[in-house]
Amino acid sequence: MIDTFACVFQRDLSLAFRRKGEALNTLVFFVIVTSLFPLGVGAEPNLLREIAPGILWVAALLAALLSLNRLFEPDYADGTLEQLALVSEPFPIIVMAKIAAHWVMTGLPLSLLAPVIALQFDLPGGTIWLLFLTLLIGTPVLSLLGAIAAALTLGLRGGGVLSALLVLPLYIPLLIFGAGAAGAASAGLGGHAHLFLIGAFLLVSGAISPWATASALRIAMD
Amino acid sequence: MLEAINLECVRGEQQLFAGLNMTLEPGQLLHVSGKNGSGKTSFLRILCGLHKPYSGSVQWRGRLISSYTDEFNRDLCYIGHLSGVKEELSPMENLLIASSLAGMKPGTTRLLQSLDDFGILDRAELPVRYLSQGQKRRVALARLALCSTSPLWILDEPFNALDKAAVSRLRSLLAAHVLGGGMVVLTTHLEIAIDGVEPQHIDLDRPRELS
Numbered sequence: 001m002i003d004t005f006a007c008v009f010q011r012d013l014s015l016a017f018r019r020k021g022e023a024l025n026t027l028v029f030f031v032i033v034t035s036l037f038p039l040g041v042g043a044e045p046n047l048l049r050e051i052a053p054g055i056l057w058v059a060a061l062l063a064a065l066l067s068l069n070r071l072f073e074p075d076y077a078d079g080t081l082e083q084l085a086l087v088s089e090p091f092p093i094i095v096m097a098k099i100a101a102h103w104v105m106t107g108l109p110l111s112l113l114a115p116v117i118a119l120q121f122d123l124p125g126g127t128i129w130l131l132f133l134t135l136l137i138g139t140p141v142l143s144l145l146g147a148i149a150a151a152l153t154l155g156l157r158g159g160g161v162l163s164a165l166l167v168l169p170l171y172i173p174l175l176i177f178g179a180g181a182a183g184a185a186s187a188g189l190g191g192h193a194h195l196f197l198i199g200a201f202l203l204v205s206g207a208i209s210p211w212a213t214a215s216a217l218r219i220a221m222d
Numbered sequence: 223m224l225e226a227i228n229l230e231c232v233r234g235e236q237q238l239f240a241g242l243n244m245t246l247e248p249g250q251l252l253h254v255s256g257k258n259g260s261g262k263t264s265f266l267r268i269l270c271g272l273h274k275p276y277s278g279s280v281q282w283r284g285r286l287i288s289s290y291t292d293e294f295n296r297d298l299c300y301i302g303h304l305s306g307v308k309e310e311l312s313p314m315e316n317l318l319i320a321s322s323l324a325g326m327k328p329g330t331t332r333l334l335q336s337l338d339d340f341g342i343l344d345r346a347e348l349p350v351r352y353l354s355q356g357q358k359r360r361v362a363l364a365r366l367a368l369c370s371t372s373p374l375w376i377l378d379e380p381f382n383a384l385d386k387a388a389v390s391r392l393r394s395l396l397a398a399h400v401l402g403g404g405m406v407v408l409t410t411h412l413e414i415a416i417d418g419v420e421p422q423h424i425d426l427d428r429p430r431e432l433s
Contacts, residue, residue, distance in 0.1 A: 004323060018310035018311070019310060077427035079303070080306050082306060083302075084302075086295050087324070088271060088294075089292065117223070222273050222274060
């Protein structure tokens with residue numbers, strides 16, 4: 001079972017490295033969107049400091065959304081998804097490996113990049129650290145929930161828009177607590193409660209998403 | 223033993239076939255024929271468990287395949303209409319992934335041997351994207367040489383896009399598998415003449431008594 005997980009994880013990573021452009025697109029999108037705000041809103045330091053966590057989170061959310069259609073679509077189109085479904089290990093394990101690889105290629109670099117971008121909003125060091133932590137725990141949830149929507153809309157025309165409509169409402173609680181953590185910290189409340197809640201989201205979505213995604217994929221292949 | 227009992231297949235409100243019964247014993251080859259759109263691919267996908275039949279059931283060794291998918295999948299090697307080969311990876315990498323997902327750890331020589339069998343040894347390290355249609359098909363079929371331990375092979379149009387040499391190589395692989403007690407289900411528009419093997423036939427165009 002661990003062998004299968006490792007094999008699929010490795011496969012997806014090496015595929016992503018062969019198509020570096022796609023992974024980079026997501027990151028460049030994230031950087032550009034977050035850089036547009038200081039230009040558009042104006043260089044008022046207090047305002048920027050206040051809106052920075054929300055902007056970073058919304059941009060991360062949209063960047064994750066952009067990358068979702070690449071999660072299953074290529075494998076579906078060339079028939080390898082069928083082959084993966086016929087492996088003699090539980091299908092959710094394989095799905096979990098694919099989601100993990102997706103996070104490593106999108107959510108993880110995005111979280112690592114966020115502190116650098118936070119500098120242009122003049123966030124204080126403690127808040128940057130907290131923002132980084134919320135993104136680090138929160139972006140796996142984006143991949144996990146996104147996988148369900150990507151699987152449900154697999155093979156549909158205009159599936160990209162539909163999966164956005166499906167998944168954005170699910171992202172709302174995460175956005176509230178993710179962006180709220182920094183606000184709570186600067187109000188002197190500490191961001192721990194928010195972090196724990198995001199951790200809880202991660203556990204719940206990690207427990208549900210691979211199974212839901214696997215069933216949705218089986219329906220899509222039917 | 224693979225058994226299909228009273229299968230009915232409906233795609234988009236159109237009934238493709240109904241009342242289909244079939245039994246396949248070790249050492250037998252089943253040739254599924256029928257015109258385009260008669261449900262050959264759907265039938266094979268039902269046998270693999272990828273597609274749920276509208277009614278009826280498929281049994282492997284006397285048990286429903288849906289009730290013990292993992293064991294059934296271990297015994298199955300399916301090569302579908304789509305090649306199931308990653309364009310970004312080389313034939314060698316594709317084979318390596320396929321075999322390790324099948325729970326096998328073949329050595330490099332074994333992998334190279336199966337690529338050589340299908341004449342793509344000199345392309346072993348080239349991304350599949352640069353190969354021709356027939357060569358892609360060969361990469362997909364090279365998996366069969368590694369899958370000799372899986373008793374059940376289900377192949378959708380395996381002879382498509384292949385040249386003469388590859389066709390005869392595939393024939394001899396099929397013969398070796400069937401004579402060794404394996405089972406093969408395949409669709410093709412070609413006549414399959416394999417020495418020592420009397421193929422079973424299912425013609426999906428032939429009207430069946432609805433039971």
